[in-house]
Amino acid sequence: MNKINPSQLADKNPALRAHNLRMRKISRRKFLERTGAGVAVAATVVNPVEAGSPASGGSHADLGAQASSTANPGSVPRTKIRLTINGRAQTVEVEDRWTLVELLRDHLNLPGTKIGCDRGECGACTVLLDGKPVYSCSNLAVWADGRTVETVEGLAANGKLHPLQQAFVDHDAPQCGFCTSGQLMAAVALVRANNRPNADEVRRAMTGNICRCSSYNHYVDAVLAAGSNGAASRRAVTVRTEPWAGAPFAPLTTVGHATPRIDAVQRVSGSATYTGDVRLPGMLYAKVLRSPHPHAQIKSIDVSKARALAGVKAILTHENAHVIWGAGAVAGGAQYNDDIKKITKQRRYAFNNPVRFVGEPVAAVAAVDRHIAEEALQLIVVEYEALPFVLDHEDALQATAPKIWPDGNISLNQRNEALPLSQRRGNVDAGLKSSFRVLEDRFTTAFVHNAQMEPRAAVAAWDGDKLTVYTPTGGIANCHTDIARDLELAPEKVRVVCEYMGGNFGNKNQNQDADLIAALLAREARAPVKLELSRKEDFIGMHGRWPTTQYYKVGVSQDGVLQAVQLRGYSGMGPYRKNSGAIGGIELYQCPNTETVVYPVYTNKTVSGNFRGPEFPQGYFGIQSMMDSVADALKMDPVEFVLKNMTRKSRDEVAYTNYTLEDCVRRGADAFEWTKRWRPPASDAGPIKRGIGTAFLAFRSGLGRSSAVIRLDAKGRYAVHVGVTDVGAGAKTTMGLIAAEALGVPLSRIDVVWGDTDRCPYSVGESGSRTTIMTGWAVIEAARDLKRQIAEKGLPAGAQVLVANASPNPSSDGKVRNTFAAHFVEVEVDTELGRARVMRYLAVHDCGRLINPLTAAGQIQGAAIMGIGMALHEDLVYDRRSGRPLTPGYYGARVCTHLDAPDIEVIFLETDDGLGPYGAKSIGESGKLPAVAAVANAIFNATGHRMKDLPITKDKLIMAGQRT
């Protein structure tokens, strides 16, 4: 087998080159014409038969038909079926094994219906079959014979959106949009049967449709509004902006007004192109064989039978694909770069030997058809030598634990040192000694998967020596850099395209191994390759939030002032440290003596990485539960304790650019009527107990470098080129609004150009809640430059254009810029049935000026609901004897459904520190950070039981009650 050398040039096949060039031209032209709106999609309808023509009997396999297919084992049974899709009768010949969604997407060019799980667990594939919502992934195409199918593509009529589609637009129901088609179809079926549903009926009808952005409140609002014939029905849930103590912002023309997303119509009509919707002529389908062992040496891989299977075009294993996946992990968990590459002793390849977790790639196959690729995986024979493994991050530090790397199981830092993450201030021992009370406790948090609705995918195509990768990334610039580095290609030889992506939530501001595998397969096969991960592969093969164990020791004075806080923590990183493994939260409190020592530990579990506020939701749960216990020990009201001890300067030293935490806490406590409603823990005598809890947040909102280019033509169109993709938070629209405001023109004259490294300048990427601030400033600066040019040169005429660009890197002059918030939760716990439900949820956030109030609310609400899921349900359970995960998927992980999602009430305080673009602060991650702790504290207040281990499932709630 030939070794694939990363620097080897791609194929010279003139026919393929010609078609690739053609594709590129089409796709570029569409980008130019429609501002980022079109990856060329080549539709190949299988056996199109004229509409209305009779099905020729169909095979309707009788015994005779079966006998004939047995006689020829190589043949794949096919059946001709007739069905009506979106009002059009058609006859198609299908393989008996095709699912309905496969027929729609792969063969009938109807990609609006999405595949989120392919197992009937998420609802993204919902279509109407004879008018009823069904999972098209869980029905065979042959079973639709003679029936009618309605998909999202059929909803709009005469160029007008269906009223529900319009309501989805108006209420900003879709965030990433990947679940939206399914949500729409479920809602359509509901309102046809019941034109005035109430909120509970909407939730019940749509509970088979998961939204990981957790835009549930907006979906319900939209259906209620549409269901009552447009007379927007008001619900108790409110989102409002309240004045604060400081000077209010002066109103602006465009910024600050609730505006539907500029691409909302695409998101509700199934016309938004996600990576899995990209189809190129001659494209092959790839599948990945993954390790069933948590730790094993691969002794041999025999791919000869797979290679001999007709239709198989390329196979990769660790033997022929020796490529480092830099973003997959390095010592220190830092973003990979050439310096670190030289130093680090621990490397992660696209294919590793030994394999170190169940789900690690072992081989990949590209074939002409997805089923043949899957069949080929069955034919690969791998001989493993199983090695000892360790799953728990505390067990991994025992002397007897198997070593996952030669240097041991404490993850090395960037200097190859096996040291914990440490921070010290003052003298903790002295502080504890002088304390009135010292409390100690241990908290644990679970691995929870990002579980974004779109499973990771990549489509790779070579045009000569230039590689194009379509991939769901929130950071096309960083993804581009990573791919070029890993494949040793010149940067200009790589193009990354992401038009739409189905959710981010962390670790998508770089490349994925799927990008590399697709690219390498495409090079070997000399054809474009699409690789789509299954939901299970995404769960076990990618990453989730690192699980932690946290030991706290807290000293406090008699009057409830913190004297010392100590944390010793352990974070399970999986066998490759993808990110820091830190545990955040001590910085929330002012205290003269603090010490944090956290060990990032290797284990043989799925890799951990960044997930919405990487180190904070789990750390906040630990420390804010601990502090709630301290308040309880002192018989103090939890809010009083917070007000007494919360941060007022960053780490007690550096001033904040403005400080509004106290406003958030006091405003929230007032609105929630905290003082009136707070009672001592376990005040209700019966089995059903109510309680309230709070938690707060101080989170980065920093400034930094990003770039933007604005191009003005003679027609008066402003093309704003920004390297965003809009992971679901609304970045494209945000950039459009900022540009319109800065240029003093209506939004309708702005064309945002996004998601293509050949057309967009550097962007920091949508991670770390930075895009609005950093890229927003770049847009303002570029607009300033353009206006200066207009003043100098006049408006362009004829073929003239004016091009302005900016790469500002503003600073906050040594101060720390933060966003602040406080959350207040009421729960009801049925202690006999172990059921905890959130009855009321209030989030008060200072996000600076809201660039778009419509999308801002959804960020907070969705994040809080995600936090509820993390608090109550989500876990990746492992079998300890085999090291295999048992709950990979939406069903197993118990991700929140419509019925698990309460209304989230939001109060915004728009405060001004004079530093944000039009005053904006960060918003994307913040809502999740205090949610878990607030729910846990409310459960303590209800039951009197401090729940120390996430998730707080019913077994724990019931057994806590049994012990008293």
Place this chain on the structure above:
Amino acid sequence: MKSFTNANPRDAQQAVTLLRQTRADGRKASPAGGGSDLLGMMKERLVTPDVVVSLKSIKGLDQVAAESGGVRIGGLITLDALQRHDRIRRQYAVLAQAAESVATPQIRNVGTLAGNVCQRPWCWYFRQGFPCFKNGGNTCFSAAGENQFHAIFGGGPSFIVHPSDTAVALVALDATFSVAGSNGERAVRASDFFALPLANPAVENVLGADDLLVSFHLPTPQSGIKSAYHKVLDREAWTHAVVSAAVVLEMDKDICRSARIVLGGVAPVPWRVPHAEALLVNQRITPELAARAGEAAIENARPLAKNAYKVPLTKNVVKRTILEVAAI
């Protein structure tokens, strides 16, 4: 999925013939009602049929019809249609509620009653392809493994819990099942249909390889019959029962004349608790009595290492459901 042929039989007997002949040819066949669960298992290659016998082509087996002594429900009725059926809602509330508690609207729109009753376990070891009894192996991984959702009654050597909600209700209603086989149809009482794992831990019921469950007979309820199904889920929707209870009481004003209490989520079969039932007969239902019945229901519980919580949970669910039915 492995390649297969989809077959569309005209009626149940032809479906049985297809199953038998396929097997006689040395090939594998699987019947599909709604097919959701079957396709999931086929995608995981837990089952790899050469022929899928789709029952969707069979007409007339999706109705509720009056017959002497009660009603007959066709096995191919969807869970959604069943739950909406007026007579079922009025006379057999426990069954309508059980059907409504299954999975999601999308699954209930295609999932059939017979398919739900014959659903394979949702034990995570089975579903993740461990070589357990259910996957053709000779061990149960849950016994010494992660068993938080496993059996507290009737376990061994397999400790799965039966996944069906409607099965629990059907046993509580004393239904009779009609099974079509090579020798025609036969009647099996619901309580005899489900099989503990002792004899053959690979299966959950008495269906032979070529048998199909085709319909259900529900006896006409006595006057004063009231019933309810209470399902405890692990989130608010779309999980199988952690614990559930189907309670059918024959009430004479506030006096209970007869009782049937069947539990789900706790045993490899729908689990009847006669001790608890006996406590209620000819008694006035009070919170105290309901609590005693709950205690009686868990008398013989034998929890595993990680599911001790199911014992008090079962006790409480039984108590709550009795009170709910008696409207105390």
